[in-house]
Amino acid sequence: MPSRLVNKWIVITGASSGFGAAAARAFGAEGSKLLIGARRVERLEKVASEARNAGAPVSQSHALDVSKTASVEAFVRWVRTHTDKIDVLINNAGGALGLDPVALGKDEDWENMFQSNVLGVLRMTRACLPLMVDNPGSYVINVGSVAGRVAYEGGAAYCAAKAGELQITRALRLELCGTGVRVGTVDPGMAETEFSLVRFKGDEKRASKVYEGVEPLTAEDVADALVWVASRPPHVCIDEMLLKCTDQAAIHKLHRRTKA
Numbered sequence: 001m002p003s004r005l006v007n008k009w010i011v012i013t014g015a016s017s018g019f020g021a022a023a024a025r026a027f028g029a030e031g032s033k034l035l036i037g038a039r040r041v042e043r044l045e046k047v048a049s050e051a052r053n054a055g056a057p058v059s060q061s062h063a064l065d066v067s068k069t070a071s072v073e074a075f076v077r078w079v080r081t082h083t084d085k086i087d088v089l090i091n092n093a094g095g096a097l098g099l100d101p102v103a104l105g106k107d108e109d110w111e112n113m114f115q116s117n118v119l120g121v122l123r124m125t126r127a128c129l130p131l132m133v134d135n136p137g138s139y140v141i142n143v144g145s146v147a148g149r150v151a152y153e154g155g156a157a158y159c160a161a162k163a164g165e166l167q168i169t170r171a172l173r174l175e176l177c178g179t180g181v182r183v184g185t186v187d188p189g190m191a192e193t194e195f196s197l198v199r200f201k202g203d204e205k206r207a208s209k210v211y212e213g214v215e216p217l218t219a220e221d222v223a224d225a226l227v228w229v230a231s232r233p234p235h236v237c238i239d240e241m242l243l244k245c246t247d248q249a250a251i252h253k254l255h256r257r258t259k260a
């Protein structure tokens with residue numbers, strides 16, 4: 001049976017690395033049409049071409065900074081030059097900055113995290129909804145985190161931002177009830193991407209320590225989950241999906257193998 005995602009228009013934010021890039025390739029392999037955005041346009045173009053090679057009949061990229069309303073609006077104007085409907089919007093752009101306790105937190109880190117993880121989801125969704133509300137079965141899939149459900153030390157702002165994303169998902173589902181538009185969140189636990197490198201501002205040693213002795217989720221594992229959620233039949237809405245690597249029983253309960 002051909003994939004339900006063949007020729008569907010998929011918009012992915014934060015597709016220059018990690019989950020977003022893997023999702024672009026995975027939806028490409030399903031035969032979907034891709035419109036992807038992020039700030040690093042050279043990397044984004046490379047991902048668009050990988051998705052074309054994987055099988056996407058259309059795969060185009062455009063600069064996008066979800067922390068700026070003007071950039072989001074320009075991006076969605078560009079989307080409209082390709083299509084007048086979106087089938088799946090994946091609000092994935094975001095991440096964490098720093099691991100400081102509240103007492104030492106930096107305004108710039110806090111503001112950036114709320115801009116991308118919370119306001120970015122609101123802005124993108126507001127701009128894309130006109131292309132979705134007359135398209136029953138379309139799907140807004142937000143990428144949340146285990147951090148939006150369980151707090152950890154040093155994570156106050158990031159956990160609050162992802163908890164915000166979760167509540168936006170829930171409120172939007174209520175608002176769109178009756179339109180046929182589905183709204184869900186895919187919430188991963190620890191996954192090895194550029195997430196920790198960004199969080200620790202380029203400190204590779206500190207970033208790699210996060211995953212030491214653990215077999216974390218990969219970007220492809222999360223992309224696989226996004227494809228599965230998006231490919232349910234139109235009357236089925238996956239509201240919330242939580243996925244963690246087997247070594248992570250809970251945020252504070254990690255199985256780390258020690259070197260022999």
Ligand SMILES: NC(=O)c1ccc[n+]([C@@H]2O[C@H](COP(=O)([O-])OP(=O)(O)OC[C@H]3O[C@@H](n4cnc5c(N)ncnc54)[C@H](OP(=O)(O)O)[C@@H]3O)[C@@H](O)[C@H]2O)c1
Pocket residue numbers: 013014015016017018019020037038039040041064065066067092093094095096116117120143144145146187188189190191192193194195196198219
């Ligand atoms: N890895 C994990 O352990 C983990 C677990 C749970 C949830 N998450 C969430 O999953 C999402 C993807 O993260 P990842 O792990 O794939 O990390 P990643 O490899 O660092 O990817 C983050 C992506 O978001 C983009 N981005 C960040 N700020 C943006 C902005 N203002 N405008 C547009 N794009 C922006 C980045 O692109 P540019 O820099 O090129 O703009 C990049 O493509 C994030 O929302 C993150 O919070 C990650």
